[in-house]
Structure formats: C-alpha cells, structure tokens
Amino acid sequence: MRWALAGRVRRRCPLSRGVGGGGGPALEHGAVLATISSYGNDWARAVEFFRWAEAQGFKHSRETYNGLIDVLGKFFEFDEAWRLVAEMRTPDHATFRVLFNRYAAAHLVGDALAAFDRAADFGLRDRATFHHLVDALCDHRHVLDAEELFLKDNKKPPFPADTKVHNMVLQGWSRLGWWSRCRLFWREMDERGVAKDLHSYSIFMAALSKAGKPWLAVKLYREMKSKGMPLDAVAYNTALLAAGRSGGADQAARVYREMQDRGCRPNAATHNAMIKLLCAEGRLAEALAFLDRMNRLGCPPTALSYHSLFRCLSRPREILRLFDRMVAGGCRPTMETFVLLMRKFGRWGFLRPVFFFWRAMADTGMSPDGFAYNALIDALLLKGMVELARHYDGEMLDKGLSAKPRKEFGPRFGSPPVEDDACSHYLVGKKK
Known part of the structure; x- marks a missing residue:
C-alpha cells in the first residue's frame, strides 16, 4: 500500500540504523551529526542528545560541536553556544561562520563584530574569518552595515577589501532586491579599481535577470564569451535561467547544449x-x-x-506516485518537501495525505518547524477541526516556535485541551 511508504522513507534514512551505546554498536559520526540537525527546531532535545551520545563514549568532533552551536544560536542561546566553543578548545573557521550567521540572523551586528574580535583568543582573527563575517552580514540583510563598516573611505577594515569582499556586498544587494543599488555598486567597483572576476559577472548577471531584465543578463553572458572568459557551471546556470526567462525553455535548452559543447558538464x-x-x-x-x-x-x-x-x-495520485519514485530512487525529502505537499493536499481538503506526510517527516528523524506546523493547522482549520488544530498550535508554542495569530483560537492563554473524540484518532502518538 502507498501508505506504507513511510516505512521505506525510514529505512532509507541513515538515522534509522541501529546505533546505540553500552554493548551495542558504536555510534556513527554521520548519524550523530544528522540527528543533531534533525533537532534543529528543538534545542533542548538537541543538547540532551548531544550529552547522551557523549555518555555512550562517542567523541564529538568539530562538526558535531558546530552543529549544536548552530541549533543553539537559532534560539538565541548564545551563552550556552560560547560555553561549547570553550569546551571544544580548538574551534575552526566554520565555528565562527556559524556564530556570525546566527548573530546576523538575529540582527545582532555588534555581537557579530565582538565575536570577530574574540576569534583572536583562538588565533583565528584572520582574513578567512573576516570574509566569513562580511558574508554572514550580507546574507542576512545587513549589507549597508557591511558597506559602512568596511568599504567607506573613512573606515579602515581589519583586512583589505578585495574582490571577494566586494562580491559579497554585490551579492547582498542582489539578495535584498535593491537593483538600482546593485547597478551603482557594479559601477563603483570599476571606479575603485576592483578587478572583477567570473563570480562578479555571475552575481550581476543573476541580479539583472531577477530585476526583470533577463535580456540584459543574456547580453552580459555574450559579453563574457566575447572576452574569452572561461565559464564555469555557475555562470552557465545563471545564463540558462536568464535565457529561459527571456525567451522560454527552448532558448534555455540552447544554452544547455552550448554548455555541453564547450566541455562544461551540467x-x-x-x-x-x-x-x-x-x-x-x-x-x-x-x-x-x-x-x-x-x-x-x-x-x-x-x-x-x-x-x-x-x-x-x-492530480493527487500522480503526486503520491512521484513521491514514491523520489524515495525509491534514494532522494531524501527535505522539510520544504513535506511542507509543500502538506500545503497542497491541505488546500484540497485531503487530511489523510497530510497526516501521512506528517508521520513520514517524523520517520526521517526531522523535527517539524514552524512552516510544517502552520501547514498542518491550516489544513485542520479548513476542515473545521478547531480543537485538534488548537492542540498542535499549543504544541508549536511549547517548542518555542512562532505561531500565526488565528481568529479561530481566540485568546492564546488558558485554551482548553483537546476533547473532541471525533477527531482524536488523528493525533499522532496520542495515548487514549
């Protein structure tokens, strides 16, 4: 039966292999890392598992430490994250990239700069860490801060602002969708005498395409070819998307064939x-x-x-067959996969597939995020199952996830527990 597919998802997931302590087989590094990642929406359970694995004799690596630091930073547990940094004794550049990323995501620019200075305690206040700092700021909408701090004439950055730094800022403006600022910065790079590399052209080509001017991106692609620039897969992929937006899939297919003809493997x-x-x-x-x-x-x-x-x-059956094919082919669904499918079936009013994907998510070792909870709650409310939806809304809040305000629930505090016997059988893992 198709509904037994969750078992296949579980068997193909590396987290479902027998791992344990005591007299059991040794814990696998990949399984430990994947489990910490799967608790990305529940930091307390991530810490609990981290310490449990340690008690089983597992020796944590920098990767597992960095994974837990990332989860803690997501929930603003920065004091605990720094305790882990001290505990691991030898953090690496990836550790500080994780910290910068979480500080920037929390809009704590000052704390990110302070973390850069603290990197000196570990001998890591170098150019690579500086690049990680700029990249994290630009990744999380703090492009103006990065430009003000490191690129203005009256500022002296800790390391010279090279082509790589300028590319990060250019990419940041592109991510923000500030197309006029992106074009201005492109000209400023020439005025400052910054050498543009292939990555610079690829970023600007993507920006032109996203700005609704894909024909200009295609023109830039032709200019790159006329200059004899050796194009890589990233540049070709950007040109392919621009060609598709400009002239449709057939024009994109011509870029695809040209890519193959020039010896660049898709x-x-x-x-x-x-x-x-x-x-x-x-x-x-x-x-x-x-x-x-x-x-x-x-x-x-x-x-x-x-x-x-x-x-x-x-068609629902076609989607379920394709999901079957996806899992049978060894492609592991992501959280985005489950949320996409739960929303689609929820809009159609099909609750059975929604709960199937909810359970399959748990079988792969994933902890539902806010988008997954909201997709499930929306599907339940669409069917009029308010009390059951209220149960999952409360569960979501207990995990520290942000819930959408919904008029169906009224006041959020003092809400009654689920008492509707007609729908209690839908509760996943509920004991009657």
Missing part, C-alpha cells in the same frame, strides 16, 4: 533549472525526461528536482 542545479522552466510552461513530459537524464548522467536528482514537478502536478 550539474544538478542545471537540470533543476531546466525542469523548473519546463514545468512553468506546462511541459511535464519533457521535465520528467530531464529527471531521467539526470540518473543516466550520474547526477542524481535532488529534492529541488522534484519540487517543481510537485508544484506542477494537479
């Missing part, structure tokens, strides 16, 4: 872009053909390969 992102463009034009059969081609070329499909197809399909 990667997963290339095929995902083609699948997305074909799905946007309703050419589902051709999109599925690209999915088969990925396997033939030794480039296995990723979760993103399937997401465009899931969005394109309009």
Whole structure:
C-alpha cells in the first residue's frame, strides 16, 4: 500500500540504523551529526542528545560541536553556544561562520563584530574569518552595515577589501532586491579599481535577470564569451535561467547544449533549472525526461528536482506516485518537501495525505518547524477541526516556535485541551 511508504522513507534514512551505546554498536559520526540537525527546531532535545551520545563514549568532533552551536544560536542561546566553543578548545573557521550567521540572523551586528574580535583568543582573527563575517552580514540583510563598516573611505577594515569582499556586498544587494543599488555598486567597483572576476559577472548577471531584465543578463553572458572568459557551471546556470526567462525553455535548452559543447558538464542545479522552466510552461513530459537524464548522467536528482514537478502536478495520485519514485530512487525529502505537499493536499481538503506526510517527516528523524506546523493547522482549520488544530498550535508554542495569530483560537492563554473524540484518532502518538 502507498501508505506504507513511510516505512521505506525510514529505512532509507541513515538515522534509522541501529546505533546505540553500552554493548551495542558504536555510534556513527554521520548519524550523530544528522540527528543533531534533525533537532534543529528543538534545542533542548538537541543538547540532551548531544550529552547522551557523549555518555555512550562517542567523541564529538568539530562538526558535531558546530552543529549544536548552530541549533543553539537559532534560539538565541548564545551563552550556552560560547560555553561549547570553550569546551571544544580548538574551534575552526566554520565555528565562527556559524556564530556570525546566527548573530546576523538575529540582527545582532555588534555581537557579530565582538565575536570577530574574540576569534583572536583562538588565533583565528584572520582574513578567512573576516570574509566569513562580511558574508554572514550580507546574507542576512545587513549589507549597508557591511558597506559602512568596511568599504567607506573613512573606515579602515581589519583586512583589505578585495574582490571577494566586494562580491559579497554585490551579492547582498542582489539578495535584498535593491537593483538600482546593485547597478551603482557594479559601477563603483570599476571606479575603485576592483578587478572583477567570473563570480562578479555571475552575481550581476543573476541580479539583472531577477530585476526583470533577463535580456540584459543574456547580453552580459555574450559579453563574457566575447572576452574569452572561461565559464564555469555557475555562470552557465545563471545564463540558462536568464535565457529561459527571456525567451522560454527552448532558448534555455540552447544554452544547455552550448554548455555541453564547450566541455562544461551540467550539474544538478542545471537540470533543476531546466525542469523548473519546463514545468512553468506546462511541459511535464519533457521535465520528467530531464529527471531521467539526470540518473543516466550520474547526477542524481535532488529534492529541488522534484519540487517543481510537485508544484506542477494537479492530480493527487500522480503526486503520491512521484513521491514514491523520489524515495525509491534514494532522494531524501527535505522539510520544504513535506511542507509543500502538506500545503497542497491541505488546500484540497485531503487530511489523510497530510497526516501521512506528517508521520513520514517524523520517520526521517526531522523535527517539524514552524512552516510544517502552520501547514498542518491550516489544513485542520479548513476542515473545521478547531480543537485538534488548537492542540498542535499549543504544541508549536511549547517548542518555542512562532505561531500565526488565528481568529479561530481566540485568546492564546488558558485554551482548553483537546476533547473532541471525533477527531482524536488523528493525533499522532496520542495515548487514549
């Protein structure tokens, strides 16, 4: 039966292998790291598992420490995160990249700068850490801060602002969608005498495409070719998307063939872009053909390969068959996969598939995030199951996740427990 598919998801997940302490087999490093990541929405359980693994004799690596620091930073537990940094004794550049990322995501720019200075205690206040700091700020909408701190004439950065730093700022303006500022900064790079590399051109080409001017991105791509610049897969993928937005999937296919002719091997992102463009034009059969081609070329499909197809399909059975194929092919669904499918079936009013994907999420070792809870609650409210939805809303709040305000629930405090016997059998793991 299709509903037994959750068992297949569980068997293909590395977290479901027998790992244990005492007289059992030794804990696998990959399984420990994946488990910490799966508790990304429940920091207390992540810490509990981390210490439990330690008690079983597992020796934590920098990767597992960094994984837990990332989870703690997500919930603003920075004091505990720094205690872990002191405990690991030999943090690396990745440790500070995680810290910068979480401080910037929390809009704590001053704390991120202080963390950069604290890196000196570990001999890591160097150019690589400086690049991580700038990148984290630009990744989280603090491009103006990065530019004011490190690129203004009256400021003296701790290390020279090279092409890499300028590329990060350019990318940051592009992510913000400030297209006029992006074009201005592109000109300022020339005025400052900053040498533009292939990455600079790829970023600006993507910005032009996203700004609604894909024909200018294609023009820049041709300019790059005329200058004899050796293009990599990233540049070709950007040009392919721009060509698709400008002239449709057929024009993108010409860039795809040109990429192959010039000896640059298409990667997963290339095929995902083609699948997305074909799905946007309703050419589902051709999109599925690209999915088969990925396997033939030794480039296995990723979760993103399937997401465009899931969005394109309009028949429940076809979606379930494709999900079956995804798991059978060894592609592990992501949280985005489950949220996408739960929302789709929830809008259609099909609760059984919604709960199937909810359970499959748990079977893969994932802890539901706020988007997953909201997708489930929205589906329940659409069917009028207010009390059951209130139960999951409370569970979501207990985990420290942000819940959407909903008029169906009224006041959030003092809400009664679930008492509706007609829908209590839907509760996952509920003991009667």
